[in-house]
Amino acid sequence: MNSLLLIVALLAVSALAYHYGRRKAFAAGSVGRLHSLPSYHGAYVALWCGLPAILVIAVWLMFQNSLVEGMVLAGLAGHVADLSEGQISLLLSDIRNLAAGDITSRAPDPTVLAAAERYGNLQRLGFVLMAGATFVLAVGGLYLGQRAIKPALRARPRVEHVLRWILLIASIVAILTTIGIVLSLLFESIRFFGQVSPIEFLFGLNWSPQTALRADQIGGSGAFGAVPIFAGTLLITVIAMIVAVPIGLMAAIYMAEYASPTTRSIVKPLLEILAGIPTVVYGFFAALTIGPLFRGVGESIGLPVASESALAAGLVMGVMIIPFVSSLSDDVINAVPQSLRDGSYALGATQSETIRQVILPASLHGIVGAILLAVSRAIGETMIVVMAAGLSANLTANPLEAVTTVTVQIVTLLVGDQEFDSAKTLAAFALGLVLFLVTLALNVVALRVVRKYREEYD
Amino acid sequence: MTDFPADRSITRKPDFSDAHLRRRYRAEARFRMYGIAAIFAALAMLAVLLGSIVSTGSSAFTQTEMALDIHLDAALIDPDGTRDPAILAKANYRKIVRDAMRAQFPDVSGRRNQRSLFKIISSGSDFDLRQFVEANTELIGTTQTIWFKTSADIDQLAKGAIPRDVPEGDRRVKDAQIGWFDTLDEDGRIRRSFNTTFFTSGDSREPEQAGVWGAVVGTALTLAVTLVLSFPIGVMAAVYLEEFAPKNRWTDLIEVNINNLAAVPSIVFGLLGLAVFLNFFGLPRSAPLVGGLVLALMTLPTVIIAGRAALQSVPRSIREAALGVGASPLQTVSHHVLPLAMPGILTGTIIGMARALGETAPLLMIGMVAFIVDIPRGFTDAATVLPVQVFLWADAPERAFVERTSAAIIVLLAFLIIMNLAAVLLRRKFERRW
Numbered sequence: 061m062n063s064l065l066l067i068v069a070l071l072a073v074s075a076l077a078y079h080y081g082r083r084k085a086f087a088a089g090s091v092g093r094l095h096s097l098p099s100y101h102g103a104y105v106a107l108w109c110g111l112p113a114i115l116v117i118a119v120w121l122m123f124q125n126s127l128v129e130g131m132v133l134a135g136l137a138g139h140v141a142d143l144s145e146g147q148i149s150l151l152l153s154d155i156r157n158l159a160a161g162d163i164t165s166r167a168p169d170p171t172v173l174a175a176a177e178r179y180g181n182l183q184r185l186g187f188v189l190m191a192g193a194t195f196v197l198a199v200g201g202l203y204l205g206q207r208a209i210k211p212a213l214r215a216r217p218r219v220e221h222v223l224r225w226i227l228l229i230a231s232i233v234a235i236l237t238t239i240g241i242v243l244s245l246l247f248e249s250i251r252f253f254g255q256v257s258p259i260e261f262l263f264g265l266n267w268s269p270q271t272a273l274r275a276d277q278i279g280g281s282g283a284f285g286a287v288p289i290f291a292g293t294l295l296i297t298v299i300a301m302i303v304a305v306p307i308g309l310m311a312a313i314y315m316a317e318y319a320s321p322t323t324r325s326i327v328k329p330l331l332e333i334l335a336g337i338p339t340v341v342y343g344f345f346a347a348l349t350i351g352p353l354f355r356g357v358g359e360s361i362g363l364p365v366a367s368e369s370a371l372a373a374g375l376v377m378g379v380m381i382i383p384f385v386s387s388l389s390d391d392v393i394n395a396v397p398q399s400l401r402d403g404s405y406a407l408g409a410t411q412s413e414t415i416r417q418v419i420l421p422a423s424l425h426g427i428v429g430a431i432l433l434a435v436s437r438a439i440g441e442t443m444i445v446v447m448a449a450g451l452s453a454n455l456t457a458n459p460l461e462a463v464t465t466v467t468v469q470i471v472t473l474l475v476g477d478q479e480f481d482s483a484k485t486l487a488a489f490a491l492g493l494v495l496f497l498v499t500l501a502l503n504v505v506a507l508r509v510v511r512k513y514r515e516e517y518d
Numbered sequence: 519m520t521d522f523p524a525d526r527s528i529t530r531k532p533d534f535s536d537a538h539l540r541r542r543y544r545a546e547a548r549f550r551m552y553g554i555a556a557i558f559a560a561l562a563m564l565a566v567l568l569g570s571i572v573s574t575g576s577s578a579f580t581q582t583e584m585a586l587d588i589h590l591d592a593a594l595i596d597p598d599g600t601r602d603p604a605i606l607a608k609a610n611y612r613k614i615v616r617d618a619m620r621a622q623f624p625d626v627s628g629r630r631n632q633r634s635l636f637k638i639i640s641s642g643s644d645f646d647l648r649q650f651v652e653a654n655t656e657l658i659g660t661t662q663t664i665w666f667k668t669s670a671d672i673d674q675l676a677k678g679a680i681p682r683d684v685p686e687g688d689r690r691v692k693d694a695q696i697g698w699f700d701t702l703d704e705d706g707r708i709r710r711s712f713n714t715t716f717f718t719s720g721d722s723r724e725p726e727q728a729g730v731w732g733a734v735v736g737t738a739l740t741l742a743v744t745l746v747l748s749f750p751i752g753v754m755a756a757v758y759l760e761e762f763a764p765k766n767r768w769t770d771l772i773e774v775n776i777n778n779l780a781a782v783p784s785i786v787f788g789l790l791g792l793a794v795f796l797n798f799f800g801l802p803r804s805a806p807l808v809g810g811l812v813l814a815l816m817t818l819p820t821v822i823i824a825g826r827a828a829l830q831s832v833p834r835s836i837r838e839a840a841l842g843v844g845a846s847p848l849q850t851v852s853h854h855v856l857p858l859a860m861p862g863i864l865t866g867t868i869i870g871m872a873r874a875l876g877e878t879a880p881l882l883m884i885g886m887v888a889f890i891v892d893i894p895r896g897f898t899d900a901a902t903v904l905p906v907q908v909f910l911w912a913d914a915p916e917r918a919f920v921e922r923t924s925a926a927i928i929v930l931l932a933f934l935i936i937m938n939l940a941a942v943l944l945r946r947k948f949e950r951r952w
Contacts, residue, residue, distance in 0.1 A: 064897075125800040220848045224762060230754035231763070234776045234822065237815050241786060244793035307556045314553025327557055334564055336934060338876025340905045341571070341927050344912045348920065349570050379563045386560075410542055412549035433781065440783020442879035443905075447912060467785050467879070474792065475882055492789045496782065503781040507774075 063121060066191055067114070070198060074110035077202050081105030084209050096216035104215040107222055108205030113197040120190045128182045132175050155179050245496055248489035255483045256284045261490060263287060267453035269473060269484045284487055286494070288453035292463030296374045296445060297438045299459055303378025304438075305431060308385025315386070316393040317415055328387075335383035343447030346376035351448055358460065366450065366462040373448040374459065377441055381434050388433065392426030393419060395514065425513035432506035436499040442467040466491050571931075575924025581713040581726060582676040583665040584639065584702050586618040590651060592659040601655050611644035611651070615666070623698060631694065638695050640667040642727045665709065670725035670918035672699055676708065679917060690917070716925065720891045721907065725918035728911075730926050732893045736806055736886075736901030737875065737933075739894060743810020744874050748817040749867055753856075755818075756825025756863070761851050780819035787816045788883025796884060803885035804900040812880050817870040824866020828859040861948030868941040872934055878905040904930045 082102035085094060094101070129152055136151075151172065158176035209215075253261070264285015311331065315324050351372040358365030365371075396419050404414040420427070450462030451472060473488035592599065595609040619635060620626070626635050640646075643666040650664060651657075667673075671690045674680045676699070686693050702708050720732030763769040791812035795801045801808050832855050840850040881887070886902050887910060894901035902910070904926060911923040 122799060129800070216846065220846060223848060224758075227754045227758035227762060230751045231758045231772055231822075233751055234755065234779055234818060235772060237790070237818070238775050238779055240794055241782070241790045244790055245786075248793060307559050310553045310556035311560055314550070314557060318550060318553060327561075330564065331557075331560055334560065336872065336876075336938065337567070338878065338905050338908075338930060338934070340876070340878045340908050340912075341567075341930070344908060344923060344927065345567050345570065347912065349566075379560070379567075382560045382563075410546045412546045413542070415549070436781060436783075440785065442783070442785045443909070446879075446882075447909070467783070470785060470789070471879070471882055474789075475887055489789060489793070492786055496786050499781065499783055499786075500778060503778050507777060 062187055063117065063190075066194060067117060070110060070113055070117070070194060073198050073202075074106045077109035077205065078102040078106040080202070081206060081209060084206055085215075088209060088211050093211045095212055095214050100215040100219050101209050101213065103219045104213070105202060105205035105209070107219060108201040109198050110201070111222070112201055113194045116193055116197055117190065120186075120193070124183075124186045124190070128179065128186060131182060132179045135178060136171065136175050159183065241496065245489055245493040248486050249493045252483060252486035252490045255486070260284060261286050261487075265455060267469075269469070269487055284483065286466075286491065288455040289464055289466055289469055289491070290494075291455055291457075292370070292449070292453065293439060293465040293467075295370050295457060295459065295463055296377065296449060296465055297435060299371060299374025300377040300381055300438045301431070301435060303375055304381040304385050304434060307378075308382045308434075309389055309427065311382070312386040312389035312393060313415055316390050317411065317419070328390075331383045331386055334379065335387075337380075339380065339441060339443040340447070342376050342380050343443040343445075346372050346444055346448035350376055354460075363460060365460045368448060368450040368462040369460050370449065370463045371459040373445050376448065377438055377444050380441070380444065381438055384437060385430055385434050388430035389423075389427050392423045392430060392510075392513070395426070396422050423513070425509055425516070429506040429510035429513065432502050432509070436502035436506070439502075440467065440495060440499050442471060446471050466495050470495070571924050571927050574921055575926075575928045577677050577679070578716060578921040578925035579713050580677075580710045581715065582668045582673040583709050583711055584668050584672075585663050585665050585707040585709075586615070586622060586639075587661055588614060588618045588647065588664050589621075589661045590614070590658050595651060595658055596655075601658075603652065606652055606655070607648065609648070609651075611647045615639065615643050615647055623701075626698075634692060634694060635698060638669055638672045638698055640669050640726045641724055642722075643667065665711070667715070667726045668699075668708075670916060671695075673726060674917050675699060676710070677921075679921070716922070720893050721889060721902070721910070722891060723889075725914075725916050725922055728919075728922060730904065730907060730929055732890060733902050733904045733907035733926070734929070736890075736894050737903040739806035739897055739901060740809040740813065740881075740903055741871060741875060743807055743897060744813040744817055745867075745871060747811065747814035748821050748870065751814075752818050752821025752867070753825055753863060755822050756829060757851055757856065759822070760826045760829040761855070762847070776819045776822055780823060783879075784816055784877055785879040785883065787812050788880030790815070791880060791884045802898050802900075804888050804890070804902070805898045806894065806901045807897040808884050809881050809886055809901075809903065810897075812884060813874040813877060816877065816880065817874050820870035820873065821863070821867050824870070825859070825863045828862025828866065829855060831862065832858045858950075861944055865941045865945050868937050868944070872937040872941075875933060875937065876905055876930070878909055881906055882909075904933070 079102060081104060082098045084105075085098040085101035088094070091098065132155060133148070133152070154172060155176045156179065158173065159180035261284050264283065265287050266283040266285045267288050268283045311327075315327060319327065347368075351367050351369065354369055354372050355365045355367045400418050400422055401414055404418045405411075409417070445465045445468050449468055450464055451468065452462060453464050453469075454461055456463060470488045470491050473484055473491075591614065594614060595611075596602075596605055598605070616636060619639065620632070623635060626632055646666060647664065668676070671680065672695065675682070675691050675696065680689055680691055682696060699708070715727060716729045718731050719727060719729035722728040759769060759772065763772075791808060795808050795811055796803060801811075836854050836858065837850050840854045841847070845853065881903060886906050888900055888902065889910070890900050890902050892899075908923055908926050908930065911919045911926060914923075
């Protein structure tokens with residue numbers, strides 16, 4: 061919160077620097093004699109004043125916590141030498157809570173109390189130092205910047221140069237995100253595969269991630285064979301596609317080829333509402349309405365249907381994906397040149413014959429791409445399956461039974477209490493890596509297929 | 519070129535018979551019907567979905583209340599007559615409420631029966647009474663008729679969600695409680711009023727005390743962080759890629775990367791947030807700050823893609839005119855191109871924010887699924903958001919939480935509709951064809 065105030069104060073000082081620089085430029089000579097407009101002189105001073113200081117704040121905030129924690133732990137060296145990683149992180153969180161004045165998980169002993177005090181002091185010291193450094197940099201920058209102001213100063217090119225760099229950095233954020241995703245998944249997965257062999261993970265048939273927390277605990281064998289999870293994901297995805305592809309594709313064909321512009325303008329937004337509904341709503345609907353409905357129907361005809369059946373989750377997920385398939389296919393079908401249709405009609409084909417024998421083959425690439433994107437969406441979908449699919453990893457192809465999926469397992473492994481170095485927690489990251497790689501491959505292939513298709517008719 | 523196949527039997531003769539033509543026309547009609555059926559199936563699912571949510575959720579906007587004649591006994595509330603807030607806050611309001619209940623039903627005796635009797639009034643009623651007294655200190659010593667919320671079970675009974683005709687053992691409300699409720703009803707001591715608690719309070723274990731306000735505030739804080747980060751960064755990235763970037767392998771890589779990032783499952787962003795923001799940088803769990811950061815990274819590709827499309831639609835002539843009168847490239851963009859592209863960028867941003875508003879999975883990863891009663895007051899307080907609140911309530915076993923979950927969904931959908939309407943109106947008002 062304090063850092064936020066500091067940043068606001070810095071921005072205010074920079075705004076003042078802007079006005080000061082502008083005034084000084086006006087004073088330096090008539091506007092005609094200046095190389096750049098006075099506002100650029102103002103911006104020049106403001107950048108000198110604000111930019112170095114804000115960079116320092118950013119770097120400081122990034123590293124202060126780990127630095128302070130390292131120092132506190134070093135002070136406790138005798139105390140923590142024989143503790144495991146998990147115990148250290150517990151100790152640290154106790155220290156943090158004590159320093160913030162909150163209650164802790166157990167009665168603190170004097171060393172921990174002392175450490176908490178030291179932690180609090182170091183944090184405050186860090187903030188004071190940061191504020192001091194910011195102040196010095198801001199004032200120093202202001203002084204340097206305003207000293208440079210004279211009529212001949214090439215303020216505009218210099219300011220624009222800096223701004224271009226800022227723009228470039230903004231566009232690199234997206235790359236950094238990808239790198240962050242890959243590194244964090246990879247790093248934790250490697251730790252996981254240090255404990256569980258990748259062969260067992262990818263080909264093992266038994267999944268029960270409950271590891272024993274204490275050595276003498278019974279139960280929880282800790283088997284990490286992910287095949288049942290992959291099979292469950294596949295089953296639900298297949299059900300979803302069986303629902304979404306025919307409905308989505310037929311809706312797209314009707315809207316592109318048959319519907320009048322008025323119908324189209326009404327139906328298309330209505331279908332897109334389906335895409336805009338949050339997935340948690342679908343999950344609630346699946347768990348509360350569709351699941352029990354199927355179960356009831358199953359009971360009345362004597363079929364055993366699990367209340368969290370794959371069918372219910374897959375059906376609702378299919379409904380969610382309909383607009384995805386239909387709008388992508390709609391674009392693709394509309395891109396087929398009119399000349400192909402005209403040629404087909406001229407040979408005496410009916411409209412449906414034209415669609416089936418000319419337009420669909422011509423747009424097959426694009427439709428396949430759309431379906432691949434939809435599959436990737438279905439595999440990565442989380443809330444519907446978390447709420448409506450089961451938790452137990454059954455290896456079955458029966459849609460009436462409960463199965464579990466990759467995303468469900470990630471959520472159940474990571475929500476709640478976690479110990480960050482246990483195989484159970486790390487397994488979630490390994491599953492996340494598999495999920496990321498599979499969806500990435502699907503997306504790359506799909507985007508390439510769609511792009512190739514576009515080029516065909518451009 | 520001219521060697522037609524000698525064997526004519528492999529080329530089919532066209533069949534011009536009426537029967538064949540009729541078959542083709544029937545196939546045509548059938549195909550058309552499939553299309554209409556597909557659209558109706560999709561729209562029917564939409565209608566069923568929304569219909570079921572609205573029909574279960576609308577009853578949560580009202581709450582059953584019962585009137586009690588409360589004797590605001592000065593000896594119990596404020597024995598010294600000082601009206602000191604600290605003393606008023608400490609008085610035993612539970613006893614006052616229970617005395618009033620006993621007075622209402624004097625013939626209920628025995629501990630078990632009395633405990634059963636007290637279960638028909640909300641367990642938060644002593645708190646409500648305290649607030650009433652603190653607001654009306656001049657009424658201490660008098661007897662007032664005050665409306666209290668009934669407990670969630672009685673509320674469900676009054677709304678007909680708990681059927682009366684099943685055996686007593688199968689329902690949560692006992693026969694005696696139904697009897698007391700009916701007596702109160704006959705005396706005109708039962709009413710249904712607008713459920714303000716639902717809109718003003720945070721989460722609670724008691725359905726009748728639970729509200730969405732905490733989640734709404736958490737959502738607002740989270741989305742504020744998302745907007746502050748993703749909008750400027752997204753616009754700057756779009757401007758760079760569209761206006762300044764040289765066309766080389768690097769920019770190609772950035773472009774492919776952004777397109778792929780837009781299709782990465784949202785839960786993976788949650789894993790990123792957990793590993794990087796929580797474990798590496800040590801930011802607080804469950805905080806809107808972290809939620810906002812994660813959602814910002816997720817929304818960024820949407821904003822960039824929308825921004826680039828909007829910038830592309832500004833014609834070249836605008837840029838050339840500006841450059842022609844001596845503007846620098848950056849001035850051209852910031853004075854002319856960007857303002858003209860702004861409606862498109864804003865539309866894209868609102869749509870991205872709407873998607874972020876409905877997002878649940880990544881927030882589960884960073885611990886925003888906690889049970890949080892307090893209304894969050896800052897970006898680092900523990901908070902939850904509307905979709906996660908829906909998820910939490912959907913898991914709660916009480917019957918009364920079902921209607922509240924649906925009501926929370928209605929609130930969520932209302933926000934989504936407002937945002938999407940804003941996007942549509944913005945597009946209508948400022949859309950320009952060049």
